[in-house]
Amino acid sequence: MIKIQGLHKSFGSHEILKGIDLEVNKSEVVVVIGPSGSGKSTLLRCVNYLEVPTAGKIFIDGEQIEPSTNINRIRAEVGMVFQHFNLFPHMTVLQNIMLAPLKVRRQDPKEAETQARELLARVGLSEKADAFPDELSGGQQQRVAIARALAMRPKIMLFDEPTSALDPEMVNEVLDVMRDLAESGMTMMCVTHEMGFARQVADRVLFVDEGQILEQGTPEQMFSNPQSERAKDFLSKIL
Amino acid sequence: MFDLELIFNSLPLLGLGALVTMEITAVAVAFGVCIGLFIGIAELSSYAWLRLPAKVYVDFIRGTPLLVQIFIIYFALPALIGMRIEPFVAAVTACSINSGAYVAEIFRSGIQSIDRGQREAGRSLGLTWGQTMIFIIIPQAFRRIIPQLGNEFIAMLKDSSLVSVIGFEELTRKGQLIIASTYGSLEIWTAVAILYLIMTLSISRLVAYLEKKFNTKKVS
Numbered sequence: 001m002i003k004i005q006g007l008h009k010s011f012g013s014h015e016i017l018k019g020i021d022l023e024v025n026k027s028e029v030v031v032v033i034g035p036s037g038s039g040k041s042t043l044l045r046c047v048n049y050l051e052v053p054t055a056g057k058i059f060i061d062g063e064q065i066e067p068s069t070n071i072n073r074i075r076a077e078v079g080m081v082f083q084h085f086n087l088f089p090h091m092t093v094l095q096n097i098m099l100a101p102l103k104v105r106r107q108d109p110k111e112a113e114t115q116a117r118e119l120l121a122r123v124g125l126s127e128k129a130d131a132f133p134d135e136l137s138g139g140q141q142q143r144v145a146i147a148r149a150l151a152m153r154p155k156i157m158l159f160d161e162p163t164s165a166l167d168p169e170m171v172n173e174v175l176d177v178m179r180d181l182a183e184s185g186m187t188m189m190c191v192t193h194e195m196g197f198a199r200q201v202a203d204r205v206l207f208v209d210e211g212q213i214l215e216q217g218t219p220e221q222m223f224s225n226p227q228s229e230r231a232k233d234f235l236s237k238i239l
Numbered sequence: 240m241f242d243l244e245l246i247f248n249s250l251p252l253l254g255l256g257a258l259v260t261m262e263i264t265a266v267a268v269a270f271g272v273c274i275g276l277f278i279g280i281a282e283l284s285s286y287a288w289l290r291l292p293a294k295v296y297v298d299f300i301r302g303t304p305l306l307v308q309i310f311i312i313y314f315a316l317p318a319l320i321g322m323r324i325e326p327f328v329a330a331v332t333a334c335s336i337n338s339g340a341y342v343a344e345i346f347r348s349g350i351q352s353i354d355r356g357q358r359e360a361g362r363s364l365g366l367t368w369g370q371t372m373i374f375i376i377i378p379q380a381f382r383r384i385i386p387q388l389g390n391e392f393i394a395m396l397k398d399s400s401l402v403s404v405i406g407f408e409e410l411t412r413k414g415q416l417i418i419a420s421t422y423g424s425l426e427i428w429t430a431v432a433i434l435y436l437i438m439t440l441s442i443s444r445l446v447a448y449l450e451k452k453f454n455t456k457k458v459s
Contacts, residue, residue, distance in 0.1 A: 076365030086354075
């Protein structure tokens, strides 16, 4: 579903990603962990070209992203959830969810609204359809953001530290939604510090350090028997 | 000493002048907002061929007096194009071009003040750059810059008195003409000042109302 070959990304003279090769299969849930500044968010953001790679190839569903590619068409297939939710504050929850289906997919407004309400029910926020984002708690905002991404019926979902900005008591409501999504067969790539979630839901865990995938394996392997010193050190600090 | 009757007799003419002042200001600011929106966006462009001309325009207009700009358009431009320009056209053109530069800076800072996560959220959903601007960035920026746009409106209203020098009969020019035939400097300039004050205070009230109205729909 996602194939990355020799991905490099530099900001100025600072090289963040130093050659990443990765394949993510359909319905696979890959959790990316690693110390801050290791490049894991940049890796995620390269997948939908929010960051343009310095070198390397990215294939989404078999199609290579090139300068000539209509990137908007690819992005429509790849949902993204951000650390800070990034809901549109001047629109209601319903309008937030309906915007892209209406403008990008040219969906019928009635159909878009029906779908938006279904998605809100799915994330447990039916009664908040007409609320504005700043009337919601952080956890509720993030669930709306997930619904907004799902409204495009993406083939892949990217999560960039979706629970890092949340108060502790709101983390689980968001993880629950992500867990349901994983069980429904969504292809997912998540950057997260929630090791409980990784252990439970991930098919594979990647340990990224200094711009490279240092180690990868099943959650079982990674958490109970990490090979590299860096991974051991990192995991001993957060587990 | 202070001839109130002169003021009352002059009010219809001065009122007419005030209306013309309102008209030229409204037209200039309306054009200014259109120009300013495009120039402001151009200033933020990653393309140098868009960004540089926009910067030159803003610097030139903000770095030279409006009075000189009016002279250039009314006196110098006709010599260049070999065609006389009507005072109204010259006045509106000069004020619009002038206002555009100030509004451009207002829009630029307004757009820059919107968190870049908003743009990223829009783009990640597959919206084009233009759609992201129109549906996400500009509506939020616009709400934020209402107070500054109000200030620009008020500044333009006062500065429009400068077009009196090319004989365009707005409020200040009407005052001058009445004084020329009545010698009532004290009364007429007092009346003119009060009329300007009424207009500027009305605008700031209106802006305060709009600000409140838009803020009920929250902007983070």
